[in-house]
Amino acid sequence: MSAKSNALTNAQQSSAKAPANKSVFSSFRFPSGLKVKNRLVKAAMEENLATIEQVPSHTLLTMYRKWAEGGVGLILTGNVMVDHLAMTGPGGLALEKSSDITTFTQLANESKINGCKVVMQINHPGRQVFSKMGGKVLSASDVALDMGKHSHLFGQPKAMNEAQIQDVIKRFVQTAQRAEEAGFDGVQIHAAHGYLLAQFLSPLTNKRNDNWGGSIENRARLLLTITREIKQACGAGFCVSVKLNSADFQRGGFEPADAQDVVDMLGELNIDFVELSGGSYEAPAMQGNTADTRTLAREAYFLEFSQAISAHSSVPIMTTGGITRLPVAQKVVDSGVALVGMATALAFTPDLPNQWQNHHGVTSALPKVTWKDKTLSGLATMALVKRQIRRVGEGKSPQGKLSPIISLILDQVRTAKLTKRYRKRFSDELS
Ligand SMILES: Cc1cc2nc3c(=O)[nH]c(=O)nc-3n(C[C@H](O)[C@H](O)[C@H](O)COP(=O)(O)O)c2cc1C
Numbered sequence: 465m466s467a468k469s470n471a472l473t474n475a476q477q478s479s480a481k482a483p484a485n486k487s488v489f490s491s492f493r494f495p496s497g498l499k500v501k502n503r504l505v506k507a508a509m510e511e512n513l514a515t516i517e518q519v520p521s522h523t524l525l526t527m528y529r530k531w532a533e534g535g536v537g538l539i540l541t542g543n544v545m546v547d548h549l550a551m552t553g554p555g556g557l558a559l560e561k562s563s564d565i566t567t568f569t570q571l572a573n574e575s576k577i578n579g580c581k582v583v584m585q586i587n588h589p590g591r592q593v594f595s596k597m598g599g600k601v602l603s604a605s606d607v608a609l610d611m612g613k614h615s616h617l618f619g620q621p622k623a624m625n626e627a628q629i630q631d632v633i634k635r636f637v638q639t640a641q642r643a644e645e646a647g648f649d650g651v652q653i654h655a656a657h658g659y660l661l662a663q664f665l666s667p668l669t670n671k672r673n674d675n676w677g678g679s680i681e682n683r684a685r686l687l688l689t690i691t692r693e694i695k696q697a698c699g700a701g702f703c704v705s706v707k708l709n710s711a712d713f714q715r716g717g718f719e720p721a722d723a724q725d726v727v728d729m730l731g732e733l734n735i736d737f738v739e740l741s742g743g744s745y746e747a748p749a750m751q752g753n754t755a756d757t758r759t760l761a762r763e764a765y766f767l768e769f770s771q772a773i774s775a776h777s778s779v780p781i782m783t784t785g786g787i788t789r790l791p792v793a794q795k796v797v798d799s800g801v802a803l804v805g806m807a808t809a810l811a812f813t814p815d816l817p818n819q820w821q822n823h824h825g826v827t828s829a830l831p832k833v834t835w836k837d838k839t840l841s842g843l844a845t846m847a848l849v850k851r852q853i854r855r856v857g858e859g860k861s862p863q864g865k866l867s868p869i870i871s872l873i874l875d876q877v878r879t880a881k882l883t884k885r886y887r888k889r890f891s892d893e894l895s
Pocket of ligand 1: 507508509510511541542543585654656657707741750751784785786787805806807808809845846847849850
């Protein structure tokens with residue numbers, strides 16, 4: 465075990481930082497100067513509510529207004545793609561050099577009411593592309609997703625060449641510049657959950673022996689280069705953050721000690737904050753499930769890792785996963801972790817922060833689908849959450865009890881329609 469792993473294990477076992485005695489409702493200022501009114505953050509959720517032009521729809525604008533009204537200090541958007549030919553799913557947003565930013569500006573404005581701030585999450589799926597979508601399936605190496613009997617649903621990736629790597633760097637920077645132009649307070653670079661940048665970080669998917677593979681310095685080079693270039697290209701007050709896995713939760717994958725190294729490297733770039741999550745499509749730890757024997761906490765899945773990393777770093781840390789109750793959110797802040805991320809709870813209860821101000825005991829149920837087929841359970845959970853988001857975006861109230869099976873069927877039908885729309889729209893460019 466390396467010295468770093470030892471330090472991390474020791475820190476995990478200790479109570480880490482002394483309680484900061486800060487309320488979740490206290491304000492927080494990022495290194496770039498951006499100030500949020502409280503520590504509660506709406507974490508990224510891909511809604512699949514873009515128009516055919518891959519820009520925000522009216523439904524999406526309504527949903528973001530509801531979140532801003534609901535009392536969070538910061539909204540992280542669902543992931544926005546840096547390349548319209550490399551999409552995590554149909555109905556997704558893409559923001560490129562030539563995109564019309566009118567509705568992105570509206571999205572920023574809707575999100576900024578009630579003193580809320582908004583940061584756009586930007587992403588490239590790498591190998592996590594559904595075969596039915598088509599388009600580019602690129603990765604660090606040609607390692608395909610292993611989803612057991614569902615593996616065929618995903619494309620076979622090609623190892624990226626130098627020109628493709630440079631193209632991706634340029635695209636991330638351009639998307640960040642467009643987000644700034646549209647009025648967003650910052651960007652979050654998605655380097656978690658098994659997407660492209662996580663594929664470069666993980667030894668399981670990065671088998672390269674050039675400058676982009678091997679040591680953790682080399683595996684992190686793509687993320688670091690993108691972060692550095694975005695910071696150079698955007699204004700000094702523009703908030704730049706990264707979503708990072710605390711671990712892949714797969715043996716031989718990206719480990720907590722790697723995460724600590726990457727946070728240290730990002731700290732040298734004076735990054736605003738790192739959101740810690742975990743897992744990928746293969747091992748969906750972010751849904752509270754792990755593929756290996758290490759267990760996650762029942763609530764605040766990644767708090768232990770976040771606390772340990774936070775104790776060793778000057779970079780503000782945010783933890784996301786499983787948080788639905790105020791005492792748990794407060795425990796996060798008390799343990800020295802700066803920000804509390806919530807996704808599912810805010811899809812079901814968009815005004816949870818406002819409710820917590822008056823009734824400390826209010827909680828938001830997380831949908832838990834426990835079918836035997838873990839992949840289908842995961843898809844049904846996502847479908848339930850997205851259905852809730854659509855309801856609120858359409859001006860309806862959230863509904864506590866929705867059937868997982870019906871939600872999954874509706875989602876599959878909707879996804880098939882949106883995939884067809886996407887393929888037709890880009891038939892000239894898709895292979
Ligand atoms: C419907 C849905 C879509 C999601 N989309 C994204 C995304 O675009 N980017 C991202 O970083 N995480 C995404 N996530 C993961 C969440 O940000 C979060 O890490 C995870 O759901 C755990 O937090 P929670 O327990 O509060 O939901 C998504 C989660 C759900 C349920």
